[in-house]
Amino acid sequence: MATLKALVVDDASFVRDLVKRTVRQRFPVIETTDAQNGRRAQSLMSRTSFDLVLCDWEMPEMSGLELLQWMRQQPQYAKVPFIMITSRGDKDHVIEAVKEGVSEYLGKPFSPEGLSKKIIKVMGRRLKDAMDHGGKSMDGPVDAFKESATLLTQKRDVPEPRPEPSVNAPDSDNPLLAASGPTPAAAKPAARGAMSLASVRFADSTLKSVVKDINLTEVRVIARRDQVFPGILDQAVVDIDVGDGQMARLNGYVHQLQAVDKRQDTDFVSVTIRFVDEDPKKMEDLSRFVARFRAGGR
Missing domain, CATH: 2.40.10.220 (predicted glycosyltransferase like domains)
Incomplete structure (x- = not known):
């Protein structure tokens, strides 16, 4: 039975589904709710208490950074873990998010293992106690995507280093x-x-x-x-x-x-x-x- 609540915020339904599937399979004690932008998330957070927020940066109506700024001004959300999941991984944006009180920063595209590690890091003992109480193990992240298109997906044995993206290459x-x-x-x-x-x-x-x-x-x-x-x-x-x-x-x-x-x-x-x-x-x-x-x- 779920004892913790997480809010997944992203304007892309495909990404929201991937995040929710990872959380559901890896941490069954966490119940997920989703919102398509920061404004909708703000409305949900005003009516329901959440223990974790996983949020995109670039969204219509209200960005992830604006939602984070609003969160840190609310007494009930001042210390709630906030993981920014975004394709904006340059140094200036990371520093800006840190200044506003982000708990962790995860770049897109992300792996289920990468997301799981970030959640474990920010939730700490509270998540471990909930998993132990529910009789669940946190040993070894589960690949939440294995259930989809198994025969069509080509798996890589050894990941390569990820160079900085460049579209202006000679x-x-x-x-x-x-x-x-x-x-x-x-x-x-x-x-x-x-x-x-x-x-x-x-x-x-x-x-x-x-x-x-x-x-x-x-x-x-x-x-x-x-x-x-x-x-x-x-x-x-x-x-x-x-x-x-x-x-x-x-x-x-x-x-x-x-x-x-x-x-x-x-x-x-x-x-x-x-x-x-x-x-x-x-x-x-x-x-x-x-x-x-x-x-x-x-």
């Missing part, structure tokens, strides 16, 4: 131009536009790629086969330079993996990422990039 870092011999016609970017690089981040790796096509729903990128690839339904964050020094960090999941050539030894793989964000600001940034991409960067 041509020498281009995963397609680095290939030996001529680039296959099928792997070349659309003739209508200049080559656009994208860094696609997963829980255990970063994929350097070239944007083949993009719209407001999804992006299709081409990447060299010699990199570490994700599995179907894995979380992803697509970092795209939208101009004027601005970076759009779009949350999504792997919708499709496909060989570029109709042969087993193809050098390139096509990856389709389906976006899940509902933040109007992100959609505005994406719209500008799509228009520029289709106009050929002119």
